[in-house]
Amino acid sequence: MFTSQIFASILPEILILVLGVLILIFEPFWKEDQRRNAGWLTAGGLLLSMVISLLFGRPGEPVAVLGGMIRFDWLGFFLKMLFMFAGAATALLLMDHERAGKRGEAYVLLLASLMGMNLMAASSDLVMLYLSIETASIPIYILAGFILNDERSTEAGFKYLLYGTLASTIMLYGFSLVFGFSGTTSLDDIAVKLTSGTISPLIAFGIVLLVMVGLGFKVSIVPFHFWAPDVYQGAPTPVAGYLSTASKAAGFAVILRLFFVAFPDFSGIWTMILAVLAAVSMTVGNLLALPQTNIKRLLAYSSISHAGYAMIGVVAFNQLGAASVVFYLAAYIATNLLAFGIVMAYSRITGLEEISDYAGLSRRNPLLGLMMLAAFLSLAGMPPFGGFVAKVFVFAAGVQTGYTWLVIVGIINSIIGVYYYLNVLKFVYLYRMPDQDEEQHLVPLTQPYTIALVILVIGVIVLGTLFGPFYNWSDAGALNLF
Amino acid sequence: MNFPILSVITFLPFAAGMLILMMPANRKNETRAVALAAAVIDLLLSAWVYLQYLLSDMRGYQFIEKYEWLNIFPIHIELHFGVDGMSAPLVLLTGIVMFTGVLISWGDDDKHVMAGIQDRPREFFAFLFLLAGGVFGVFVSLDLFMLFFFYEIAVFPMYLLIAIWGWVKTREYAAMKLTLYLFIGSVVALVGALAMYWTQYQNTGVLSFDMLKMEGAGFSPEFQALWFLPVFLGFAVLGGIWPFHNWSPDGHVAAPTAVSMFHAGVLMKLGAFAALRVGVMLLPEGAKQWSWLIMLFAGVAVVYGAYIAFVQTDLKYMIGFSSVSHMGLVMLGISTLNTTGLTGAGVQMFSHGVMTALFFAVTGMIYDRAHTRMIPELGGMAKIMPFATIGFIIGGLVSMGMPGFSGFVAEFPIFMGVWEEQWLVAVICSISIIITAAYIMINIRKVFFSPMPENLEGHVGDITVLDKIAVATLCLFMVIIGVFPSVMVPMVSTGVENIMRLLGGA
Numbered sequence: 001m002f003t004s005q006i007f008a009s010i011l012p013e014i015l016i017l018v019l020g021v022l023i024l025i026f027e028p029f030w031k032e033d034q035r036r037n038a039g040w041l042t043a044g045g046l047l048l049s050m051v052i053s054l055l056f057g058r059p060g061e062p063v064a065v066l067g068g069m070i071r072f073d074w075l076g077f078f079l080k081m082l083f084m085f086a087g088a089a090t091a092l093l094l095m096d097h098e099r100a101g102k103r104g105e106a107y108v109l110l111l112a113s114l115m116g117m118n119l120m121a122a123s124s125d126l127v128m129l130y131l132s133i134e135t136a137s138i139p140i141y142i143l144a145g146f147i148l149n150d151e152r153s154t155e156a157g158f159k160y161l162l163y164g165t166l167a168s169t170i171m172l173y174g175f176s177l178v179f180g181f182s183g184t185t186s187l188d189d190i191a192v193k194l195t196s197g198t199i200s201p202l203i204a205f206g207i208v209l210l211v212m213v214g215l216g217f218k219v220s221i222v223p224f225h226f227w228a229p230d231v232y233q234g235a236p237t238p239v240a241g242y243l244s245t246a247s248k249a250a251g252f253a254v255i256l257r258l259f260f261v262a263f264p265d266f267s268g269i270w271t272m273i274l275a276v277l278a279a280v281s282m283t284v285g286n287l288l289a290l291p292q293t294n295i296k297r298l299l300a301y302s303s304i305s306h307a308g309y310a311m312i313g314v315v316a317f318n319q320l321g322a323a324s325v326v327f328y329l330a331a332y333i334a335t336n337l338l339a340f341g342i343v344m345a346y347s348r349i350t351g352l353e354e355i356s357d358y359a360g361l362s363r364r365n366p367l368l369g370l371m372m373l374a375a376f377l378s379l380a381g382m383p384p385f386g387g388f389v390a391k392v393f394v395f396a397a398g399v400q401t402g403y404t405w406l407v408i409v410g411i412i413n414s415i416i417g418v419y420y421y422l423n424v425l426k427f428v429y430l431y432r433m434p435d436q437d438e439e440q441h442l443v444p445l446t447q448p449y450t451i452a453l454v455i456l457v458i459g460v461i462v463l464g465t466l467f468g469p470f471y472n473w474s475d476a477g478a479l480n481l482f
Numbered sequence: 483m484n485f486p487i488l489s490v491i492t493f494l495p496f497a498a499g500m501l502i503l504m505m506p507a508n509r510k511n512e513t514r515a516v517a518l519a520a521a522v523i524d525l526l527l528s529a530w531v532y533l534q535y536l537l538s539d540m541r542g543y544q545f546i547e548k549y550e551w552l553n554i555f556p557i558h559i560e561l562h563f564g565v566d567g568m569s570a571p572l573v574l575l576t577g578i579v580m581f582t583g584v585l586i587s588w589g590d591d592d593k594h595v596m597a598g599i600q601d602r603p604r605e606f607f608a609f610l611f612l613l614a615g616g617v618f619g620v621f622v623s624l625d626l627f628m629l630f631f632f633y634e635i636a637v638f639p640m641y642l643l644i645a646i647w648g649w650v651k652t653r654e655y656a657a658m659k660l661t662l663y664l665f666i667g668s669v670v671a672l673v674g675a676l677a678m679y680w681t682q683y684q685n686t687g688v689l690s691f692d693m694l695k696m697e698g699a700g701f702s703p704e705f706q707a708l709w710f711l712p713v714f715l716g717f718a719v720l721g722g723i724w725p726f727h728n729w730s731p732d733g734h735v736a737a738p739t740a741v742s743m744f745h746a747g748v749l750m751k752l753g754a755f756a757a758l759r760v761g762v763m764l765l766p767e768g769a770k771q772w773s774w775l776i777m778l779f780a781g782v783a784v785v786y787g788a789y790i791a792f793v794q795t796d797l798k799y800m801i802g803f804s805s806v807s808h809m810g811l812v813m814l815g816i817s818t819l820n821t822t823g824l825t826g827a828g829v830q831m832f833s834h835g836v837m838t839a840l841f842f843a844v845t846g847m848i849y850d851r852a853h854t855r856m857i858p859e860l861g862g863m864a865k866i867m868p869f870a871t872i873g874f875i876i877g878g879l880v881s882m883g884m885p886g887f888s889g890f891v892a893e894f895p896i897f898m899g900v901w902e903e904q905w906l907v908a909v910i911c912s913i914s915i916i917i918t919a920a921y922i923m924i925n926i927r928k929v930f931f932s933p934m935p936e937n938l939e940g941h942v943g944d945i946t947v948l949d950k951i952a953v954a955t956l957c958l959f960m961v962i963i964g965v966f967p968s969v970m971v972p973m974v975s976t977g978v979e980n981i982m983r984l985l986g987g988a
Contacts, residue, residue: 320556366507366605373642382638383631392627392672396557399676407676411669418665422641422658430645430654468552475554 009065009072009122011057012080013115015049020111027104035102039095039448042107046088046114050081062480068186069128071257075477076122078326079253083121086246086333087114092452093238093341096348099147100236106146110242113139117250124261126175126185129254130168133218136250137164140243144235156234163217163227171214177207178262190262204266208273211258218251220244220300221307222281232300237347240296241340244303249329252307255314256322260481267317275315275406282308282413289420295343295355298420299336302379305413306332309394312406316397322478324393327471331378331386334459339375341456342368345449355424359431363438368445369428371457378460380421381414386463393471488545488563488622491527491573492632494520495580495615499608510603514588517607521577521584524614528577535570536969540976542566543624543694551628558689562625567977568758569621571832571970572751576621578959579747579839580614582952583740586843599647599738606647610740613639617748620756626675627691629756630668636752637664637720640733640745648736656729656736663729664720667753671716671760674709678764681705696764697984703767710768714761714776720753722809723776724783731802739846742798746805747839751831754812758827758981762816766985769819777817777900781907783810788914792921797848797855797929800921801841804881807914808834814911815896819985821978823899828974830892833880833963837889840877840956844870847949848929851942857925862934866942871930873953878922880960883915887964891971 007014022045023038030037062073070076091107100106116136123129141164145157179185181203182193196204216224232240259270285305292298310332313325345368346361347353362369378385391414398407433441445453463470498520505513535544543564551559565573587599587606599606612635619632644657675691682699683689690696715723722730730750734742762769769776787807794800812834815827847870848863849855864871880889893915900908934942945953963970 370503377638383634388631388634393557395672396676396679399673400680404673407673411673414669415662415666419658419662422661426645426654429642471552471557472554
């Protein structure tokens with residue numbers, strides 16, 4: 001029976017689907033130079049879908065719908081809103097991409113992966129989880145390799161595809177073991193059937209490892225991070241931004257659901273594994289970010305380390321931990337999209353992506369310089385930007401559950417982070433363009449960039465100051481896990 | 483409801499900074515005018531707070547403002563503002579330094595002088611105000627989370643201010659060193675703060691970052707002994723405590739004048755104040771156990787800082803190390819944990835803030851005009867800039883602890899307090915007074931009264947009217963407190979009573 005509740009639970013996905021079909025229908029009729037308008041349509045449509053979902057698709061008490069495939073709760077809903085916001089921003093950033101922005105397929109693929117991510121955030125069944133992960137991944141494989149005659153982009157697409165399929169196959173093997181031992185694919189039933197009495201810790205350990213290969217790949221946590229720098233560097237910049245934010249956040253959504261809901265009985269085992277992964281990821285990510293000279297590779301390694309910080313909240317395995325992860329994801333999505341958006345806006349005009357090419361940016365476009373300041377200070381975890389509050393929350397969760405050593409590792413790493421983030425700002429603010437007058441080399445922003453970046457920068461500041469409501473929603477979501 | 487004066491004081495600089503950023507880049511004078519207007523309003527408001535507190539019965543925390551910021555289990559953050567006898571003078575100090583800092587940075591459009599901030603003043607004032615807002619926030623916050631929030635806001639603009647507008651030769655190195663030192667200190671203290679939050683919850687079931695509640699959290703002596711040093715030293719790094727003072731003179735030297743004034747005048751107090759408020763007041767047992775170590779560190783800073791200042795040939799390095807020495811006195815006062823010493827420390831924070839801001843202001847004026855800060859290359863400034871000379875001499879007298887000036891009112895109780903605890907330390911540290919007197923007098927003679935070197939003849943002009951106003955303002959406060967200690971000492975001692983109550987004495 002198709003009740004209104006079922007309809008409401010997948011309302012955002014239905015709207016995204018409609019939007020994608022609309023673009024597919026209209027795009028062939030547009031002239032070449034009008035096709036970039038598909039970006040306006042995507043972004044506007046997504047924002048409208050968010051409004052409609054907020055009005056008609058809000059969850060009440062958490063329920064399982066569609067035969068237990070999907071859970072309709074605040075956690076899924078809040079994350080869906082975040083993903084759709086990220087998708088809208090990505091669409092705006094994509095519009096003026098020289099080679100991808102005028103092709104309607106790019107937006108349709110974006111929407112398709114967005115639908116997959118939305119379902120990832122809501123799935124409560126292993127089958128549905130796997131399907132949604134693949135739905136989210138396959139369009140991004142194509143998007144990463146979207147620029148056909150560019151070697152790096154092709155390499156990025158191919159690399160992401162190879163790593164991605166390998167990782168998800170291994171994860172599927174883990175899922176099959178879970179099914180084999182429990183006889184069910186529903187996350188709630190697994191929690192009941194798969195207890196410490198029924199399987200040995202060794203097997204549980206193996207299952208967690210296998211599953212983490214796939215999910216670790218999605219969130220690009222060490223040692224499953226090798227694809228990230230190459231893919232970020234090669235993929236069209238907005239796609240890289242999308243990959244590093246929405247895609248990573250969707251991975252965390254699955255991690256939260258899977259481990260908190262299905263494996264609470266083995267928390268001793270998986271918190272141990274995740275704590276080690278978090279510590280290694282923060283350290284390796286930050287240390288490898290230090291020698292980078294390409295801004296996109298720097299952001300790639302920084303995003304690896306941020307996966308580690310967020311993981312502290314998962315390791316804490318309590319309400320504050322889960323809420324802090326969700327809040328961290330919100331702050332991180334806004335911040336990192338802002339960073340990638342600026343990189344995109346700058347390289348569109350200059351065609352340059354080395355950190356040293358950013359010399360004199362604050363004179364060439366003061367607004368862009370300030371926004372870069374906000375983005376990088378937020379990444380470094382400085383107030384009044386979202387990154388600070390998010391970090392304090394995950395650290396608080398870590399200290400609360402006695403993972404003080406992990407928090408100390410995190411703190412040492414944020415000090416390393418401050419160093420290389422400030423190093424970038426040094427180029428932006430301190431250095432001048434060699435032998436040239438900056439006044440003659442302005443970096444103008446087109447309308448979509450201005451809109452997207454200003455909204456994102458406001459988001460970063462709001463998340464860092466008036467964080468009350470956002471934490472409230474994160475917490476409401478976290479409550480659904482227990 | 484009362485007028486939320488502390489919120490206005492704290493958030494006005496942020497608002498002014500945003501406004502300044504939105505102004506067109508080429509309207510430099512309008513930018514400066516907006517900055518000055520905001521600074522004047524903040525100075526008047528902070529003076530109003532100070533006077534109100536002074537004229538009231540001077541008890542406890544006043545001008546309390548409390549707003550729920552986030553109260554969702556298990557996080558409880560409030561925007562809780564209030565001042566006591568310890569923080570009210572520091573709020574006033576920040577207002578003074580902000581006002582004079584803007585005046586000094588106004589600049590002189592004479593191409594020959596190139597004083598003040600000529601390159602991108604819009605961004606400069608915006609970042610400076612971000613810093614100022616953060617500093618106000620720390621002094622008035624009674625909520626530990628908010629204290630950290632503002633503390634970090636006060637730290638990172640320093641990087642930009644020094645790196646962008648600083649002295650070309652060392653600015654990158656100094657700015658990065660400073661930021662990393664301070665950031666390490668603050669995050670170490672942050673872990674301690676989080677540990678305190680959860681331990682309070684375990685002990686009393688109260689979830690709150692409110693420091694007034696944390697005072698009664700019943701931390702065990704073992705807990706306090708463990709966490710006192712990370713928390714106290716984490717903040718004291720910003721107070722320039724030996725052996726973590728290394729960032730400070732480098733930062734002073736590299737920073738532009740107004741930022742040096744802020745840095746030495748206010749930021750270092752931020753460290754000492756936060757160390758006192760979070761370290762000593764929330765972990766009093768830990769403070770008692772470790773006070774010997776703090777006293778040792780502070781004592782070394784006092785004597786060693788003075789000696790290093792004595793051998794400097796760069797005027798800014800000299801003042802930078804004299805700041806280490808004088809902030810060592812503040813730490814020394816705190817480490818006594820008795821009423822006399824703490825009162826001295828409180829007054830010294832204000833006195834040193836004004837004095838060192840004056841020193842840096844005058845040094846900046848000299849450098850902008852003579853293009854050198856090397857003491858052997860300077861001379862005869864008294865003829866050219868008599869007003870600045872008088873200011874520098876008054877600052878020197880304060881620095882030496884001459885009676886009649888604020889330095890005496892501050893240093894005398896500190897030494898008394900130390901004598902009560904450890905007379906030997908007091909004797910050793912008093913050597914610093916002699917060294918200070920020596921380097922101050924030698925340098926005043928050389929820089930201001932020796933014959934002017936030939937290469938400077940005719941190139942150096944007098945300071946502007948705005949500069950004179952700044953110098954006069956700063957001198958005024960030092961003399962007033964020196965002559966009428968009763969305008970500050972009783973107020974600080976009420977703040978100290980509060981601390982002594984927590985320490986279980988008095």
